[in-house]
Amino acid sequence: MLVLGIETSTPQTSVCIGSEQGLLASAALGRGNAHGEFLTPAIRFCLDAADLPISAVSGVAVSLGPGLFTGMRVGIATAQALAHARRLPVVGLASLDLLAFRARHVRRLVCSVVDARRNELFWAFYRPAPGGLQRVTEFRVGPAGKLAGEIEAVRDDVLCVGDGACAHAPLLESTGAEVGSASVASPDAHALVELSLPRFIREDTQRPEDLRPIYVRKADARISWRNRGALLGGTGKGA
Template sequence: MIILGMDTSNDTLGVSLWRDQSVIGEIVTNLKKNHSIRLLPAIADLMEACDLAPQDLDKIAVAQGPGSYTGLRIGVTVAKTMAWDLKIPLVGVSSLALMAQNGRFFDGLVVPVMDARRGNVYAGIYEANGETVIVKQADVHLSFAELLMNLAEKDAQDVLFIGDSIANFKTEIKMALGERAVLAGEALCYPRPAFLGELAHLDTGVPAHTFVPTYLKLAEAESKWLEANQDV
């Protein structure tokens, strides 16, 4: 089985190819550049380097969210278009679950975090078991203070925070969790598309036309419109 994976849910742009339990190619950049003009060339370059054509693909895996609204729409649109055209399944993978894979050898809880602005974050709580991570608490949108309160109430497990925004919360993390808290190094804070095939290969996927991103919250413009029209 050959799976093309793509992630545009944040500043990181990642593309990977997975074949028969192995990652055969991967492209990753962490640049604040427009994914809409870089994703398709990255896919083409990777497939050419791996001597594969679109018709060789059996499945497509895409980071489904949460994350950047614009980024998610770019990745999901490309993934849906390719899956539809090739008539192959499309599998959505949580963007936070993808990030959490970097902590799979940590002995304790793994908490991937994405900045959602105004003191809020997207976060999930996972537990590492040496080879993978399992979900302990589903991905949510909440204030970072609420997240820390939730973690402080749990047992004495150590907690690994992963994400490029965690440095902004270092003081709050240490105050709430003390020595239980571990902040991942910068190289571990970015999602690796290489894990997409592994996470998606046992998932049967869905038809492309039924697939939608997971935003976890409305866009600011949508929220303001609903507030302004709630009594209409």
């Protein structure tokens, strides 16, 4: 089964095509917010590199966030459009789960941490489990100091991974936690395909129209609109 993976929740955007036999082709955008300009050429590049027509793709997997508001919306909209046009099943997965998956071989508590902008972070904790990691907390958002307090409270060895962890490494390391390498600091489409394949095989999929971004907090666009309303003398409570 061939799955197209689309990960756009962070500035490190990626696309890949893979199957039960492994990765066939991938493309990545190092840094930046040009998700919309990158996705269509990247998908075409992966198809050409794998020497496959779009009709060979059996399913579309997409990251739902939390992460960059615009990036999540672009990725989900692209996945929905492809799935509708080709009548394909879809699977949506959380970006923090994808990030933790990259650290699945460690035998300690893992904390996935993504930069949430506005001096905040998104995070969740994971424990080793048969076959990988199991999320043991809800998705959370807050300042780095709040995360540091949670790490100190768990009294376990903790590995923090993600761009948010790298950005606040001195603070997190002061709690006794280890901060993972910057080379694996973002969720990627390869992990997305690998994690979604079992769901496609057992037909545990979603309808394209049911995909929803995982915001955790109010979307940046709505917050910006309310701030704009307040600056103009209004309440900022419009729809």
